Amino acid sequence: MAGSQRGAGRLPTGFAAETFISEHSFRQGRLALETGATSKKRKREAKGNAGILDGPDAYKGPWAKFDHERPDAAEDEEFGEDEEVEIVYEEDDIEEMPAPAPKKLAGTDYQDESIGERSEFVGSQEFDYQGRTYMHVPTDLDIKLTGDPGEAKNYIPKKLLHTYKYHTKSITQTRFFPDSGHLLLSASADSKIALWDVYHQRELLRTYSGHTKSVNDIDFTPDGTQFVSASYDRYMKLWDTETGKCLNKFTSGKTPHVVRVNPGSPHEFLAGMSDKKILQYDVRSGEMVQEYDHHLGPVNTITFCDENRRFVTTSDDKSLRAWEYGIPVPIKFIAEPYMFAMVRSAMHPSGKYIAFQSSDNQITVYSSSDRFRQNRKKSYRGHNVAGYAPDVAISPDGQFVSSGDSGGYVCFWDWKTCKMWHKIQASEAPVLSVQWHPRESSKVVTGDLNGVLKFWD
Known part of the structure; x- marks a missing residue:
C-alpha cells in the first residue's frame, strides 16, 4: 500500500523484504508506468491561436492537456496525426456493444421518456x-x-x-x-x-x-x-x-x-x-x-x-x-x-x-x-x-x-x-x-x- 510498510513474507518466487514507499513515490511510479515515460518530461498540447474559437487550432491556453491525457495520443504516435484508421467490427462484437444511453434534455436532469406521437381517425x-x-x-x-x-x-x-x-x-x-x-x-x-x-x-x-x-x-x-x-x-x-x-x-x-x-x-x-x-x-x-x-x-x-x-x-x-x-x-x-x-x-x-x-x-x-x-x-x-x-x-x-x-x-x-x-x-x-x-x-x-x-x- 502507498504510504505504508509492506510486511516481509515468503512468496512462490522468493523472499519479499520489508520496505516503505511514500505516497509521492508511489504516485510517481504509477504515473511513469501508465505513460511509459519515466525519463521523459510530459509535454502539453500547443496553446493554439487566441483568435480562433473552434477547431484543431482553437485557443487552449493554460487548459491545454498533456499528451498522455489526449485520447488520440497513442494513435498519433503510432500512425501519425493525418492518417485515418479504419476500425472493422466483427458481428459478435457488434452484438455485445452496449446500447447508447438515453438522450437527456438540455438544461434538465429529466430523462427523455417521450414516445412517438400518433393519431388515428376512428369515425365512420x-x-x-x-x-x-x-x-x-x-x-x-x-x-x-x-x-x-x-x-x-x-x-x-x-x-x-x-x-x-x-x-x-x-x-x-x-x-x-x-x-x-x-x-x-x-x-x-x-x-x-x-x-x-x-x-x-x-x-x-x-x-x-x-x-x-x-x-x-x-x-x-x-x-x-x-x-x-x-x-x-x-x-x-x-x-x-x-x-x-x-x-x-x-x-x-x-x-x-x-x-x-x-x-x-x-x-x-x-x-x-x-x-x-x-x-x-x-x-x-x-x-x-x-x-x-x-x-x-x-x-x-x-x-x-x-x-x-x-x-x-x-x-x-x-x-x-x-x-x-x-x-x-x-x-x-x-x-x-x-x-x-x-x-x-x-x-x-x-x-x-x-x-x-x-x-x-x-x-x-x-x-x-x-x-x-x-x-x-x-x-x-x-x-x-x-x-x-x-x-x-x-x-x-x-x-x-x-x-x-x-x-x-x-x-x-x-x-x-x-x-x-x-x-x-x-x-x-x-x-x-x-x-x-x-x-x-x-x-x-x-x-x-x-x-x-x-x-x-
Whole structure:
C-alpha cells in the first residue's frame, strides 16, 4: 500500500523484504508506468491561436492537456496525426456493444421518456360529400352554430342525452370547440386525448396518443385548429386538431399543471408548473420567452382578463396573484389567513369576475378589474370537493354557476342569489369536469373519475 510498510513474507518466487514507499513515490511510479515515460518530461498540447474559437487550432491556453491525457495520443504516435484508421467490427462484437444511453434534455436532469406521437381517425366518415372534414361547422341543424352567439337564455339541464365511452381512467378536462361547439375534446388520466362529434352520430372521431402519463390539461387556440396539452410526463405538446400531427413539444423538466393559450396572441401560451413558476412559450420558435416566479407552491389556475392584457393565477400556497402579460412582477398579491388553495377557475362572461373552486367546499368570486378584490357577497356552497379538484363553469349568459362534486353530482347555483337551483346525480364516481355548450341553451357535458363522459340537456 502507498504510504505504508509492506510486511516481509515468503512468496512462490522468493523472499519479499520489508520496505516503505511514500505516497509521492508511489504516485510517481504509477504515473511513469501508465505513460511509459519515466525519463521523459510530459509535454502539453500547443496553446493554439487566441483568435480562433473552434477547431484543431482553437485557443487552449493554460487548459491545454498533456499528451498522455489526449485520447488520440497513442494513435498519433503510432500512425501519425493525418492518417485515418479504419476500425472493422466483427458481428459478435457488434452484438455485445452496449446500447447508447438515453438522450437527456438540455438544461434538465429529466430523462427523455417521450414516445412517438400518433393519431388515428376512428369515425365512420372522414370526409363529407363535398370533401370537408369534421372541422367544418355543420349547417344542417336546428340551431345556428356560426355568426354572433346572440342573447340566448340558458336553462338547467334535466335529462341525459348521450354517454361517450372510450377513456379507461379519470377525465381530467373537457373543452368544446371554440364558438361553434360542434366538437368536444377530452383529456384523461389514461394518457389519451379524444375528439368527439357533438351532433349527428355523436361518435368518437379521432384519438391523440403521445403522452406517457396522465394528461392534466388541454386548451384550444381561439380558432380551434390547434390545441395544447400538458401531462405528468413533463411535456407540453401542440397538436393539429384536424390531422392529429404533433407540431411541437415543450418541456422545462418539471410537471405542468395547467396550460392556457392567450386568446389575444394565439401563438403564445402560459403553463403553470409544479416548481411554482409560470412559463410563457412561443410556439413559432419553440422557446420559453418569459418566466413568472413569485408563487410559493405549485400553480393551479391561470385566467386571462382585461382583454387578455392581464392574467390571474392561484397556487397551493393559498394565494392569488395578478400579472401584466409579459411583465414578470405581480401587480396584485392576495393572501388572507382564511383563504384555501383554489384549484379551478372560470371567467364570468361579463369579463368582470372570476369564479374559483376553493378547497374548503365553496366557490369564491374575485373581481377581475384593477382591484382584484374578493366579492364577499358571492359564495356558492352545498357541494363537496374535498380531495378532488372538480371543474367550475359558468353558463354563456352568466346566469348559472355549475360545479362537479365528489359524490357524483353536478350542482347548479343562481349567479345573483347564490342559491343552489338543482343537483343532478350524474355518476356514481366523483364528477371532475363540467362544461357548458357555447351555443345551446341547456347543454352541459360532464366527465367523471371512471372516464365516462355524459351529455345533458
